[in-house]
Amino acid sequence: MAGTGLFLITFLIVHAGINAMIFFNDSGETFNTWAHFMATNLIVRTMEIGLFLGLIVHIVDGLMLYFQNRKARPVKYQYEKASASSSWYSRSMALLGTLILIFLVIHLKDFWLKTRVTHLSISPAEVKVGGVMMENLFLEMVEVFKNPIAVVVYVLGCFSLFWHLFHGFRSAFQSLGWNYSRYAAAIELSGSVFAIVISVLFASMPIAMFLGWVH
Numbered sequence: 001m002a003g004t005g006l007f008l009i010t011f012l013i014v015h016a017g018i019n020a021m022i023f024f025n026d027s028g029e030t031f032n033t034w035a036h037f038m039a040t041n042l043i044v045r046t047m048e049i050g051l052f053l054g055l056i057v058h059i060v061d062g063l064m065l066y067f068q069n070r071k072a073r074p075v076k077y078q079y080e081k082a083s084a085s086s087s088w089y090s091r092s093m094a095l096l097g098t099l100i101l102i103f104l105v106i107h108l109k110d111f112w113l114k115t116r117v118t119h120l121s122i123s124p125a126e127v128k129v130g131g132v133m134m135e136n137l138f139l140e141m142v143e144v145f146k147n148p149i150a151v152v153v154y155v156l157g158c159f160s161l162f163w164h165l166f167h168g169f170r171s172a173f174q175s176l177g178w179n180y181s182r183y184a185a186a187i188e189l190s191g192s193v194f195a196i197v198i199s200v201l202f203a204s205m206p207i208a209m210f211l212g213w214v215h
C-alpha cells in the first residue's frame with residue numbers, strides 16, 4: 001500500500017503541476033502544450049499503464065487490508081472508544097478511498113475517455129499552438145466546469161483526497177519503517193502541508209473556471 005501510495009503521490013504532483021498552467025491565463029496555450037506532450041510521448045504513455053496498474057494494486061491491497069482487519073475482530077468490543085487511540089480519518093481510509101474512486105470514475109469519464117476513446121465535446125476540438133495542431137483540452141475543462149454540479153463533485157473529491165493524503169502520507173512512511181523518531185515531526189509536517197497544497201490547488205481549478213477567473 002505504501003509503495004503504490006507513494007507512486008500515486010508522484011503522479012498527483014505532476015498532474016497538479018501541469019494543470020496549474022491554466023492559471024497562466026493564456027487561453028490554455030501552455031497547459032494544452034504540456035497536455036499534448038503527455039498524451040503523445042511514448043515514455044509517458046507507457047508510464048500511464050503503470051499508473052493504472054498501480055491504482056488497481058493500491059485499491060485491491062486496501063480492500064484486502066480492510067477485510068483482514070474486520071476478520072481479526074468479528075465481535076465488536078463491548079465498549080468502543082476508538083477516538084481514544086486513533087483519528088476518524090485513519091479509521092475511514094477505506095471509505096475515503098471509495099469516495100475518491102467514485103470521483104475518479106466521473107473524472108475519467110469527463111476527460112480521459114474523451115481524449116483516448118471518444119472525442120472532446122467542444123467544437124472545434126483542436127487548436128494550433130506554435131504551429132502544432134493539438135486537442136483543446138483547456139476549452140473542454142472550461143465546458144465541464146460551466147456545470148455547478150460538476151464543480152461541487154470535484155470539490156468534494158478534493159476534500160476526500162485531502163483526508164486520504166493527510167493520513168496516507170505519514171502512514172506510508174510508518175509502513176516502510178521510515179518513522180525514525182528524529183524525523184517524525186518533519187514527516188508529519190510535510191504530509192500535512194502536501195495534503196493541503198495538492199487538494200487546495202486541485203479544488204481551485206474547477207472553482208476558478210466556474211467563476212470565470214481563468215480564460
Ligand code: HEM
Pocket residue numbers: 015019035038039048051100104107111112115116137141154157158161202203205206
Ligand atoms: C480537480 C481538478 C482536476 C482537474 C481539472 C483534472 C483534469 C484532468 C484532465 C484534463 C485529464 C486528462 C488528461 C488527458 O487525457 O490527456 C486528467 C486525467 C487524469 N486525472 Fe485529473 N484532474 C483533476 C484532479 C484529479 C485528481 C484529484 C485525481 C486523482 C485522485 C486525478 C486523476 C487523474 C487520472 C488518473 C487521469 C488519467 C491519467 C492519464 O491520462 O494517464 N485528477 N485530469
